[in-house]
Structures are given as C-alpha cells and as structure tokens.
Amino acid sequence: MQWELPNIIQLIFIIISWFLFFFIGFFVIRKKQKERPRIWVAFILLLIGLFSFSVNLLWDGLLLQISILPLGVWLVFLIYYFQDQHAAFYKHQNRWYRHRPYLWLGFFTNYLFLIMMVLAHLLFSLVYPSKQLITFISDSGGASTLRIHNTAETKVFDKQALQTQLHQAQLQQVDGGEWFSSSDPTFNHGEVNEKFAYILIGTKAKWGSNLEPLIFVEDNGKGLLIQTEQQQYYFTLDQSIWEEE
Amino acid sequence: MTKKRFAWRTGILVVLAFGIISSYYFFSLTPPGPIPSTNKLLKTLNQTIKDNSYEERDIKVSSIQDTKKLDDNTIFTPFKTSSGSYGYGVFTWERLHWKVHSMDTEGTPAFVSVDSDDPTTYFFVWNFDPEEPVSTLYFYFLQDRNYNMEAYFPGVQMEQQVTINSTDYGSLEFPTEWRYLLTEGKDPNNKSVFSTSPSFTQLGWLAENSKGEVFSPKKTVRYDNFSYMDKRTNDNFYFNQLYENDLEK
Incomplete structure (x- = not known):
C-alpha cells in the first residue's frame, strides 16, 4: 500500500494524537494501577489494541476509517482465556484485568485519530482556502x-x-x-x-x-x-x- | 538483566544492523562495471532466448551492431539475428551484474521503463531494417479529452521528432516536458471526488519516409519474433504504432 504524505496540519495532529495515546497509556492508566505490567508489555498491548475491523467512508475527499470490531482486544482475550485455562497454577489469574485497559485504550484511540483527522481537515480549509x-x-x-x-x-x-x-x-x-x-x-x-x-x-x-x-x-x-x-x-x-x- | 548481558545484546544488534546496512550499500550502490564484451552480451542474449522459450527456437542473435549507454545503469544493444531481422537488447546493472532487462528480435520502436516510478529511466529504442525507408520518427504523449460534472480534462498531444540519419537504430530519452503530465499513481487511495478519473496516458510512435508520407514499416516487422521483458517491470503505459487519424489536427 502506498501512503500519501500528510500536509503540515495533518502531521501536527498525528503527532498530538500519538502523544496523547501514549500519555494516557503510561501516565494515566499505568500510574493508577497497583500491579503494573512492564513498560514494554504495556507498549505492545497498546499497539495490539489499535488493531480493529473498520469501515471506510469518503467524506469531502477525506478517507475516514471508522472502527467497529475491536479485533486486538478479542485476540488477546482469546489467547489469555485458553492459556489460563490450561495453566497448572493460576498465577496469571489477574493478568487479563490488568492488561485490558491498555487494549481498550488502543481501540478507542482509533476514534481519537478519526476526530483529529476531521479537525485537521477543517483547519486545513481555513489555513489553505481553496477560494484563493x-x-x-x-x-x-x-x-x-x-x-x-x-x-x-x-x-x-x-x-x-x-x-x-x-x-x-x-x-x-x-x-x-x-x-x-x-x-x-x-x-x-x-x-x-x-x-x-x-x-x-x-x-x-x-x-x-x-x-x-x-x-x-x-x-x-x-x-x-x-x-x-x-x-x-x-x-x-x-x-x-x-x-x- | 545484568549489565554484561545487556552489553552483549546491544553489541550483537549493532553488528547485525551494520551488516545489513553495509550489504545493502554493497549490492545496490556499487557503481556499474564496464560494458561487457560483445561476445559476452551475445551469449547472454542467446541464453535469454533459450531460457524463455517453451520449445526450441532456431532464432539467434548473430551479431551485435553497437553498444551504447542510455544512462549509467542501462546499456542499449542493437543487434542482427540469424533470421535476418533487426532487434535490440537492453541491459541494466543489478546486484553486481549486467542483466537483460528486455529484448526483442523485432526492432520496431519500443518503450523501455527501467524503474516505472522514475521517468528519468524511461527510453524509446528502435532498430529498423536498413532497407526500411524511415526518414523521420515521431513519438507521442497522448491523453484523451474528457469531462464530468465537476471536472474537465484537456486533451493532450505532445510530439517529439527524431530524424533518422546514418544509423537505423537509436534511442531517445523520455522528454522532460512530458514528465509534468505523468499523474498516474498520484492518488494512491483512489479517494478523489472525480467520477471519471483523469485520462490515462498513451504513448505512441509514427514513421515518415523521405517524401514526408506516413507509412507502416513492414520490413522490420516479424511475426515470429522473440520478445522478452523482465517480470518485475511493470508495464504502465500503452505504447502503440499510431496512424494519421489517431492524431488531432
């Protein structure tokens, strides 16, 4: 797949979105937990959470990806579900509950990206008016x-x-x-x-x-x-x- | 993780990365070697015919007429075949070797794109039969005129003229002026609001004899020709022989 280069406004909004995403992940969710997963585990969970089934909509020349099914969340749930069933010791028992918020944050971040792209698009037409x-x-x-x-x-x-x-x-x-x-x-x-x-x-x-x-x-x-x-x-x-x- | 283990792992990673990067440079950035001897080119071309024919072909490249560099990485070789036809081969420098990019035992004009993303690697090549009365060759860049509710796409017809003098073979770089209108692939996600997309580009050629009449070269055309093109080459343009009524006047 080919990628189009983002314009400067899109670029700024993309950077802000990713920053917000990791900020919430590491400094809000992870900070509040008593038992924290390792940073790299949290990082991978956040990325897996982003994975989703989405529909594409075309709006004013902008391709909008609307996420519907949280595939990443399901994937990790299934893996943990089967692993923990067969585990001899229930040492991972709370793992799912500790990891779940990162996955859901990943999924909902798709909507953050979506909103930011729409905002970037609106701002673009103000900064670069096509009437001029x-x-x-x-x-x-x-x-x-x-x-x-x-x-x-x-x-x-x-x-x-x-x-x-x-x-x-x-x-x-x-x-x-x-x-x-x-x-x-x-x-x-x-x-x-x-x-x-x-x-x-x-x-x-x-x-x-x-x-x-x-x-x-x-x-x-x-x-x-x-x-x-x-x-x-x-x-x-x-x-x-x-x-x- | 102890400090020692950490150091080891980092060390291995650095060595690996260095290895990958340097081998990339070695393979893709080694400057092209000298043009191989005519004998070697001849052998390679005949091997290509052999490797890419399902049944035994009796056609063979019998002599190389010339070797010419189209650019640093590309060699053009017009040749004669055992069946008396005239053809061409194009070699490109790839991973430390000169490889056959394309060849044809029939020398009617051909469009060669070494890298389809880079118009500076586009060429036209030809090798006419010496008895062919070609005096002028024209190349065209055409786009159809088109329109819809919210857009108009002007008709494009650009011409490049080549006079055929002493040799019946030759090459032409893709004219710089033509690059401005290469809009293909500019909308990768195909999310344009155009209901009809901008017209695709067609390339063409046309031959004139010394009286200035358009004619169709017959001596050069062979119906049993062997033609080969590197599989990775993506044929992104239509390139056809044109007739007078294909053009707007």
Whole structure:
C-alpha cells in the first residue's frame, strides 16, 4: 500500500494524537494501577489494541476509517482465556484485568485519530482556502508555461502579469461539458480547438499544504484550471498572462 | 538483566544492523562495471532466448551492431539475428551484474521503463531494417479529452521528432516536458471526488519516409519474433504504432 504524505496540519495532529495515546497509556492508566505490567508489555498491548475491523467512508475527499470490531482486544482475550485455562497454577489469574485497559485504550484511540483527522481537515480549509489562487500558486518565481497540444499556437508567457494578479483571481464554476464541446473536434467540424492547451510549471503551492497541483492555462490567458489530487478549481483573471504580439 | 548481558545484546544488534546496512550499500550502490564484451552480451542474449522459450527456437542473435549507454545503469544493444531481422537488447546493472532487462528480435520502436516510478529511466529504442525507408520518427504523449460534472480534462498531444540519419537504430530519452503530465499513481487511495478519473496516458510512435508520407514499416516487422521483458517491470503505459487519424489536427 502506498501512503500519501500528510500536509503540515495533518502531521501536527498525528503527532498530538500519538502523544496523547501514549500519555494516557503510561501516565494515566499505568500510574493508577497497583500491579503494573512492564513498560514494554504495556507498549505492545497498546499497539495490539489499535488493531480493529473498520469501515471506510469518503467524506469531502477525506478517507475516514471508522472502527467497529475491536479485533486486538478479542485476540488477546482469546489467547489469555485458553492459556489460563490450561495453566497448572493460576498465577496469571489477574493478568487479563490488568492488561485490558491498555487494549481498550488502543481501540478507542482509533476514534481519537478519526476526530483529529476531521479537525485537521477543517483547519486545513481555513489555513489553505481553496477560494484563493495564492493557496495553489504562492511562489511563481520560477514559473513558465508549456504547450501540451501540438495543434495550439505557441504563446509567450508574461510572468509579471501573473504575479500582479495572484490576489485578485476569482474562483468560478468548472464547466466541463461546455469546454469539452468547444474543444473537441466532433463538435467543431473536425477541428481541434483545445481550450486548455498549456500548463503552468515551476510554481509552488503555499508552504505546508503538500499540494502539487497540475495547472492548465486557458487559450485566452485569462483562466487557470487547477487540478489537485481530489478536485479541480477554475480561476479567472482580468488580464491575459500571454504577452501581446 | 545484568549489565554484561545487556552489553552483549546491544553489541550483537549493532553488528547485525551494520551488516545489513553495509550489504545493502554493497549490492545496490556499487557503481556499474564496464560494458561487457560483445561476445559476452551475445551469449547472454542467446541464453535469454533459450531460457524463455517453451520449445526450441532456431532464432539467434548473430551479431551485435553497437553498444551504447542510455544512462549509467542501462546499456542499449542493437543487434542482427540469424533470421535476418533487426532487434535490440537492453541491459541494466543489478546486484553486481549486467542483466537483460528486455529484448526483442523485432526492432520496431519500443518503450523501455527501467524503474516505472522514475521517468528519468524511461527510453524509446528502435532498430529498423536498413532497407526500411524511415526518414523521420515521431513519438507521442497522448491523453484523451474528457469531462464530468465537476471536472474537465484537456486533451493532450505532445510530439517529439527524431530524424533518422546514418544509423537505423537509436534511442531517445523520455522528454522532460512530458514528465509534468505523468499523474498516474498520484492518488494512491483512489479517494478523489472525480467520477471519471483523469485520462490515462498513451504513448505512441509514427514513421515518415523521405517524401514526408506516413507509412507502416513492414520490413522490420516479424511475426515470429522473440520478445522478452523482465517480470518485475511493470508495464504502465500503452505504447502503440499510431496512424494519421489517431492524431488531432
């Protein structure tokens, strides 16, 4: 399985979650017990407790894992149940009761992770608003354009024109159907008229967002179609980013 | 646990870790050795045919035309076969040996990806029959135009031209401009809200003769060709011969 890199907000929330998890495990539960398991035993129990059967839900481009069955808790219970039955001496008798809180903490921590991921997602949209072009293009120092359809005209990119308009760009509706029919040869007597035949390269998204959008440029130089892994955003500009001939 | 035992265990762990790390470096980071002799390459290629054919094949690599480094870890060898066809082999440096990455006894253009995650290891290679009237070769990077309720995916058609001069074989690095549009595998969990996913990439080639006419190389094509590709290579692109009406004008 491949993992996506977390953005800076997710990273902070993940670190806080793990910190809370071990803090509660070692300094709340373990501290209160009179008979304590060894630290490494407690550590392993906490990790086993995390193991669960979960359902995946998709919410606003975010994959939510909702834990349902505490598999880790069951696993350890079954092991102890059978071991203790056959044990000649009941020396492990209280083991289950001493170990159980760590396992359940592990299981419920799945919900802590879930809540933290939702919070991170909400905070992300505040810190990196998708309504602002500056979120996707914050550094355009090394920007240039590239023609991606060889039937389109060659244009000269005016970096200054882009840089002065970054804050004024307007978010508009993506109109896929309309753009498709104006571009595709089947609707234009066999002629291609690709509306987004250029891409903008060498730009950087806002720091920490971990966004690496693909940015298409409209033929009139006044529109940017931004494609992230989850969604597309269409921004319009007042002036063309193409140099006048 | 006594201090002595603890020291012992730590010592063993450190030695083990050191061993693992250094053997990793030894195997994967040893710089590639010199290009093997043509004789050795010839033998290796013929052994590959033998090892990967279910029945006895009478086709053999008879002579190596050239050996060329595509990059530090990759060798391209165009060759002639006993049946008179022209083909190619690609060798990669792996665990202290030059190994056959792919080969074909038919030399129509081929796409080679040594590491499918790294576009700098993508190449096009070809070896035409000298009687083939190819004067210009075109390579294409194509994505279909597509749309849905919340997204529009522009049509992509990028072209790279190669003039065939003195030799009928050659290679081309995957153009740097094409890397920007390689979006495959960028959404590992497939949790995008797109109801139609961005169109997949298709690569293609097309040949022109000296009159500037598109034609289909016939002399180079063999229907009894032997073709081999390392099993671990994941074939992530469609690479086809194109015809004029496959392209938008």
